[in-house]
Amino acid sequence: MPEAQKKQALSDHVSLPIIQRDPYLKPYEHAIEGRYRHAMDKYAELTQNVKSLSDFATGYMYYGLHKVKSHWIFREWAPNATSMCLIGDFTRWQELPEFQLQRINKHGDWELVVPESAIRHGQYYKLKVYWNGGSAERIPAWADRVVQDSATAIFSAQVWHPECPYVFKTKFVPRCSPLFIYECHVGMAQDKEGVGTYEEFRTKILPRVVQDGYNCIQVMAIQEHPYYGSFGYHVSSFFAPSSRFGTPDELKALIDEAHAMGIAVIMDLVHSHAVKNEAEGLGNLAGDIYQYFNQGNRREHSQWDSLCFDYGKNEVIHFLLSNCKYWLEEYHFDGFR
Known part of the structure; x- marks a missing residue:
C-alpha cells in the first residue's frame, strides 16, 4: 500500500495491513497506529527540503574532514562550544591560529578550511574544544578513521586519504533466499x-x-x-x-x-x-x-x-x-x- 493510502487509512480509521493480516495484533492496534502516524509525521518533517530520506542522510559528506580540490574542509556540529581548534601532527599538537574553526551558523556548525599542503594522509589529529567552564581534547564525531597508540593506549583520529584508494571490483545484488x-x-x-x-x-x-x-x-x-x-x-x-x-x-x-x-x-x-x-x-x-x-x-x-x-x-x-x-x-x- 502506498504511503498516501496508508495515511488516508489512518485518517479514516481503517486498520493498517499488518493488523488486518494478524488478528493477534488487534488489541494493540491503537498503539501500533499511533507509532506509525508519528513515524510518517517525522518522515514528512525530515524530507520537507529534500527529495527523499536518502537525500537527508548525507551528513557524512558534509561533516568531518574532507579533501576538496586544492584544500581540506573540516566541519563539526557543536552548538555548546565557544571555540574549537584542530590539533595534530600537522600542528605539532599545538593550537595554531590557522587551524581555528569558525562558527558558521546559529545551528552550531563549525568550519575550518586549510590548504591541501597543510594536512597529509596518515597524520593523527583531534579537536581542542572550549565551552563555558571547561575545555578538553576530543575525537571528532564524524571521524572515519580512529587508531589507538600501543604505548599510551590513547585514541586519536587519523587522516585517511590514500593516494590510491580502494576501488571495488564486484557489482553485487543479494539474492539470498533462503538466507543462511x-x-x-x-x-x-x-x-x-x-x-x-x-x-x-x-x-x-x-x-x-x-x-x-x-x-x-x-x-x-x-x-x-x-x-x-x-x-x-x-x-x-x-x-x-x-x-x-x-x-x-x-x-x-x-x-x-x-x-x-x-x-x-x-x-x-x-x-x-x-x-x-x-x-x-x-x-x-x-x-x-x-x-x-x-x-x-x-x-x-x-x-x-x-x-x-x-x-x-x-x-x-x-x-x-x-x-x-x-x-x-x-x-x-x-x-x-
Whole structure:
C-alpha cells in the first residue's frame, strides 16, 4: 500500500495491513497506529527540503574532514562550544591560529578550511574544544578513521586519504533466499592467539564460509570501540571501522571478496546506545552531556552501562541515518542487524 493510502487509512480509521493480516495484533492496534502516524509525521518533517530520506542522510559528506580540490574542509556540529581548534601532527599538537574553526551558523556548525599542503594522509589529529567552564581534547564525531597508540593506549583520529584508494571490483545484488547467515567477529574468528585481521578473515575464513554452504555473513564489532571485550557494543566512533583489525581499505577488500564469492555482508550496527567514555566518544563533546543523548534518568542504560541517544532531536536522527547510508555507500555493506 502506498504511503498516501496508508495515511488516508489512518485518517479514516481503517486498520493498517499488518493488523488486518494478524488478528493477534488487534488489541494493540491503537498503539501500533499511533507509532506509525508519528513515524510518517517525522518522515514528512525530515524530507520537507529534500527529495527523499536518502537525500537527508548525507551528513557524512558534509561533516568531518574532507579533501576538496586544492584544500581540506573540516566541519563539526557543536552548538555548546565557544571555540574549537584542530590539533595534530600537522600542528605539532599545538593550537595554531590557522587551524581555528569558525562558527558558521546559529545551528552550531563549525568550519575550518586549510590548504591541501597543510594536512597529509596518515597524520593523527583531534579537536581542542572550549565551552563555558571547561575545555578538553576530543575525537571528532564524524571521524572515519580512529587508531589507538600501543604505548599510551590513547585514541586519536587519523587522516585517511590514500593516494590510491580502494576501488571495488564486484557489482553485487543479494539474492539470498533462503538466507543462511554466518555470524562472525573478525578478531575472534581464527584459531591463532591474538586479534585476527580483515586480511586474514578474507583469505582464511571466507573460503570456509562458502564451503559450509552459507550465503551471508553478519559481522560484529565493525564500528570503533575503546574496550575490545565489549564485542563492539560500546561504540565510540560510529563512522570509523575498527583499526584493531586493519585499515579501511582492507575491510573494503574483505567485503568485495565476499561479494565475488556470492556472499552478502550484513553489519551488526549499534545505534541503540553509545559508550560513556568522554575522551573517545560523544558523551561530552563540547560541555553539553545532552547534545546527543537523553536527559535525566533516560540518559544512561543501566544494563549496558552506556548512553542512550535522544531520538527526539533531528540532529541525532541525521547523525544516525547518515551513518546507515555511509556504511552502505562507502563500504558496500548489504544491510544491518
